[in-house]
Amino acid sequence: MEIVIASRNLHKIREIRAILKGQYPFDFLSLLDFPDYEPPEETGATFEENAFIKATHAADALKRWVLADDSGLVVPALNDDPGVRSARYAGENATDKENRTKLIKALDGLEESKRIGYYVCAIALSSPDGIQTQVKGMCEGSLILTSRGSQGFGYDPLFLKYDYNKTFAELDEETKNKISHRRKALDKLMPAFEALLQKH
Template sequence: MTKRRLIVSTGNIHKVEEIKEILKDLPIDVLSKKELGLEKINIEENGKTLEENAILKATALARKVEGMVIADDTGLFVEYLNGEPGIHSARYSGVDTTDEKNNIKLLNRLKGVSLENRKAFFKTVIALVDEKGNIVTVAGECRGYIGFESRGEEGFGYDPLFVAEGYDKTFAELGEGVKNKISHRAKALEKLKEEIIKILEDD
């Protein structure tokens, strides 16, 4: 019996590795766009919510490949900044930005803001499109706060600034092993795992 394919609509190699690790015990082949030679497919994320963007990305790729497709959209929402950077997290400081520039902008926006007012949460929404075109979305959240400086070498994005509830280290200091158990994406992927198991059982 050939394994079902799950194609991940992202160019972010860190995300692909994280997803492969969390779904490794399912009887599916997890493939990235790059592995299929489709990395040049870029979808304009013009949705107004994480859900809309995830569905846009997943359905656009699903039209071009055979197999199940997933796409995620993730945002960091800082309460003091009325939810900034939110759905604009990846491009917070401009179109051709870097993680470092985004982090610097966020720290500048929170200059002089006390710890109790630095509450934030990460939210990931994953859209799954199966071979029949059915769409399912799942979400995961991780609450915490934004630190006063960049700390740690691991992870990506806002990981050097974000400290999860119950921890005193940033995601970038905790390392992938711990982060992959408690993160917003990990929680969404656990729910996704259940949805994929349902699809496999139904067939």
């Protein structure tokens, strides 16, 4: 059975596949397999709303089961920025580095004790008939002003995971995939996968 990961972000696709690999006999495709598909605008005010929009739109258009992830970094002291605009924080086509540079400037004006944040990952699983289930995972840490590490993507070089004293970009892939917000959300999706296996 095929499940489409509603993303063209290679890092995200790889991470989801790595976490689910070997656990389920599904064939995890991505939007890279459907170059003609045009994703909808992410107009939601929350991660959950955006995941819902992406999942239902792709499932209806592609006539397949779809897993859609919307995730980002929330910094309470910055009015919850970058938030749902994490990928577009420094502009519509901003690079990861440009987003990090803007965040560092914003964090620089804060006391160290307020430089805390958390990653959020909202996942929606939809069939062509409509939404099936939605879950959310979170991962808390503090933020530093100098990038560290070469693994990961997005804000990972600035995100210092509590209890590890390493940024997400310094952790090896296996360790990150055991503790990340995406892992926590996917773990909550396991019952839906199990139910799907029993049907097919």
